[in-house]
Amino acid sequence: MESAAEPAADASAERGEISRSRSVCETVKGSHRYTVKGYSLAKGMGAGKYMASDTFSVGGYEWAVYVYPDGKNPEDNSLYVSVFIALASDGTDVRALFELTLLDQSGKGKHKVHSHFDRALESGPYTLKYRGSMWGYKRFYRRTSLETSDYLKDDCLIMNCTVGVVRSRVETPRQFTISVPPPDMGNCLEGLLKSGIGSDIVFVVGDETFRAHKLILAARSPVFKAQFFGLIGNPDMDKIVVKDVEPPVFKAMLFYIYSDVLPDVHELTGSVSMATSTNMVQHLLAAADRYGLERLKLLCEAKLCEEVTADTVASTMALAEQHQCAHLKSVCLKFTAARENLGVVLQTEGFEHLEQACPSLLSDLLAIVAVVDDDPCPNRKRNISSNIGLNLLDGIDSTGRRMRRRL
Template sequence: MDGPTSKSKTNDKIVSSLSIYETVKDSHEYMIKGFSAAKGIGVGKYTESRRFTVGGHDWVIHFYPAGETKATEEYVSLYLNIVSPIEVRATYEFKLLDQSEKGKHGVHKVSSRTFNTAEINRTWGYAEYMKRSELENSRYLKDDCLTIQCTIGIVQTRDETVQTDRVEDEKPYVILVPQSDMCKNLKGLLESEIGSDITFHVGNETFRAHKSILAARSPVFRAQFFGLVGNPDMETVAVKEFEPFAFTDVIALQSYDVMHAMLLFLYSDELPEPRELSDSDSLCSSTMLMQHLLDAADRYDLARLKLMCEAKLCEEITTDTVATTLALAEQHQCLQLKTFCVNFAAKPENLRGKCCV
């Protein structure tokens, strides 16, 4: 529930103050086993729940199985007691839980009080909560067991101050801010090659890029271009083949595709899709790309890209790719990926129809 607001005007600003009232609710269940024995403790004697916390304040429940006073000895009495040394305004509700499993909880009692431990009486509740004879024949008592649920709502207040620019008509307005398109702009910069100052030779192919962006994204490129033994005037780089291990029964990806995929990540911080590199969109080509790209990520110290490749390989694992993926995980110390591959291979259903060499 929101409270009142007030405003004060300055030459250029409007300062608003706001009081907000909120209710924090939580429940505690107090179970009494052996009710027939408990009622023998006598009039004015109570059992006490363990201390519990609601809204940052400590509470206990007092239950009088033989009544609080001589005048109420035919009833069970029920009270809520605050333990924390503070004043607090709260609502509280008692109800007995239905032991017949029909969910018809009953004997609801709801009150709103200000609890204060500085007062002599810091306990509030009901001297005549329920007649004991009715309780003993009700669905709330089963196997000599009784469960009391107490729900407490703490009223809390917080103040906020908001400062806004003053407009002539003093009406609120909203300016819609579009989502960031920096990723799109940087990828466009890579594709257009505008301002590029470094050329990568990958086999018979070339890529143009920007040393500053690459250095900001990769510690390896930063050392290569601007480190103590780096060369900021470098204009070309020959990239070795991305062949982390030998594939069987498949055609290895071109190193050109792997370099292209890594550059797209460096400029966008996103995992590129295989269709961004070629027309093929098969699971096989996707898995192969992730395998080679993981090798590149490890080589250029791209921790985020490496983890993204690991996660993608886990999603795409099959009986045909688990062996090569496990070898790759072992080679590049990818412990999570290695564990996943071992667990996958250990399942009999995943090895059905396969034979060990």
């Protein structure tokens, strides 16, 4: 609804200006699932006696569900089950809408729904005057019908209870608004890296050089901090030759240090190949571990989890073992042990390298294969994975030396 000031009552109206406001009525909804287990044992407790759910919060008030197995009113002679939703906290004239749903446990979806929401336009919300006020049904369901229905299964009843508390508020137009742009520190620092302004350190990586800023590197990496400003560090050094890291990988790492964003690997490599992307991220993870960039390491782990394939899983698994990436290792082991993947992975060059570089992983893989092979069906033949498991064991002797593997 809208209200407008009288023109003669306000000087602004004389200038043709009209003030505006709006009242908004809305519901704050919440639901609670209440289960009555052992329904038959609750019978006979007497009319007017109830079982109550735990309280649940909706719209700033506490609520509870009351179930009367023998009915709320003695005059009904225990012919009906009564169900109510009650206000369980202090409140005065709380206006709300309600819905009680008795769940069909046969899987047919024929739930019994009593909804006040559908009748809101006819009668409006129900008003609860005080703590303990209730809305519901004295004759929610005839007991004899309930006990032979699909709503009762394994001596258990399940109900969904929904409450919509009505609230009203007044909205007035904001006189002034200021648009604030999102943070762009990463973009600013990325620009600083690209321009080289104020750089005080040069990295020589292969046949490429990269200019950077020691203070920014030290703030982001504990390794660089110790190298430049630690007890045995040298704050005056102006050049570092980096070995065992490829230029594109070092460039990607610098991009992350300045922007806090995982770089677009396809853009850096100029390739859309998944294998190229995986290889790049694998090397970036190793660099992140080397320089103590834990978040970058996790970002690389997540990316490798998304890109795991039969061709790359062995090299990724070896990488995870080498750099203590427990979750990534687990993902690779489970992928490899899957029946549809195991035979293919065993034939890859990456797996042959894995046998030589990380023989301990074969024991971990065999343990996972054993779990996958533990089929609860007694009539299922269990020779495929078991034989592969024996082949894995034959691949390494007790001293860790490579042996001829039978396939």
